Amino acid sequence: MLSNSEILSVLEMLRNEHLDLRTVTLGISLLDCASDDLKRFTDKIYDRIVSKAERLVALCNAAEERYGIPVVNKRVSVSPIAVAAAPFSSDQMVSVAQALDRAAAAVQVDFIGGFSALVEKGIASGDRALIEALPQALATTRRVCASINVASTRAGINMDAILLLGRQIKAAAALTADHDGLACAKLCVFANIPQDVPFMAGAYLGVGEADAVINVGVSGPGVVKKAIDRALAENAHLDLRQISELIKRTAYKVTRAGELIGRDVAEGLGVTFGVVDLSLAPTPHVGDSVGEIFQSLGLRGIGVPGSTAALALINDAVKKGGAFASSNVGGLSGAFIPVSEDLNISAAAREGLLSIEKLEALTSVCSVGLDMVAIPGDTTAETLSGIIADEMAIGVINRKTTATRIIPVPGKKAGEYAFFGGLLGESVIMPVNNAQGENLFVRRGGLIPSPIHSLTN
């Protein structure tokens, strides 16, 4: 028999705290669709995705109804296209992206991830074709998301790839200038990319994974914030150890809900259940914000001194709660701080509390990195590459995942606004400091070697 308080606390999480399952992502392997004939390949991947995922949305809707918890996004991730479609040219890669887009539309998912390449140590011909295809592929599709892993703790940092990507990001922004460079919002550049992330734009199905896998992304920044607010209302003198314990317990609850629903959907589809990625992922709505948690903890806003310590506390407590709740915790699992997707973080940027440099510092203790950051359109490709390289270095040296999703907004300057719409939100354009002059460092190319694993300090 359930107790009243158990039932009422769950209802409260649903009614007022935005508890939801942020995404159920079906990973589908395309590796056995390989062919050097473009039509044959695109037909095969289209058929594979549609046959595997055709019941995904219906099953998610049924689970949503059964448990009364919204499943906000249903998505598909596929094997890295640079591997699956290795024989093709960059023009042909664009056609592959368009086939993925059609398949995603056919199964009614809002995003499909996996237009991806893994180039941390070197760029193969398929990788190069995919990277060259990025601007056109992202500008001519709606649902396709791309990710490029350019660095890893084991391999080092591929500066050739980073230089190339700086240019491709500029080109992608230019092709979607009418929409503030929207194509760049669908491209993540990673260090240490996990194989099982369910969240976009970084989702792809790793080559070490099964034929089809369900990974779920649970969120719940609103639940964490309200739990802190409630506890502080009862006892205003809670210390940080007590608050950490509270976040941990809350993360446990949220993870358990995600795993239950994920397993239900996986069973319905007859595929393996992969991981729960417990990430505090905001949406551009009041009460569903990671930034608001900083304020509940007592900071004026994200970005002021103390923010990195606060984020370290949040991120660690979330991981501990998640790891206790499920043996299948994976993906990124931590806190996201995407600027445009979080009203509160976006406001902190507008008020000048948060700069790119502070964001970079924050990313050393949280999931992902410089995420959904709008910068001036006249930022050079080399400066972009420099920002990416800095972010990758943080991940490589600290043995963690980091990423960038930066949008150089064509024709707009720092202080102006960029609008991406929907979940991607809107943001003030943040200034990039110290960006004048040439950047010979990023032009040198080559590989920054992998770091030593002793003498840590």
Next chain:
Amino acid sequence: MKKFIISVLGKDRPGIIAAVTQLLFQQDFNIEDVSQTILQNEFSGIFIVTGPDGSDPQNVCHALENATVDLKLHIHVKAMDAAPFQWTSASCEPFVITTRGPDRKGLVAQITAVLAAHNVNVTQLQAVFRGGADPERNVMIYEVDIPADSDLSKLRTALKTKAAELNLEVNLQHKNIFEAINRI
């Protein structure tokens, strides 16, 4: 052995269960199941017991009344069928229905009428009405068994429609979600 069900009602105070079970013990009865609850100082207990073949409900009831005369209890004893009664042959799944909203007469009657019409069985009901318009003070929680052959979405639609008429917010959720979130 014969099987009986005994219900006991009365003002709550120390000693009710002690007096009832002492008599049962003396008369060689074995308690199989017992459940008790208290609502606003009123005690209510249900005992399922087995006892000697010669015993009959009336005698048991008289003996219990005599043994608890100071406690002023209302006692009822009934013989039970040996074979368990099954209200459905379908397998059932446990769900939880919750409502919140301003108090008025007939809320339980109208919600349970919908449940009865859809062959849904209530296994636990906790309703707290403290009056007024504050929804937090007027909550009903029904734990129910829904047969696998029921149409869940029809039930949900019927509940939502009825709840809207009554100005209530209603939720129908599988019990697993509450257990997953709250229990290790």
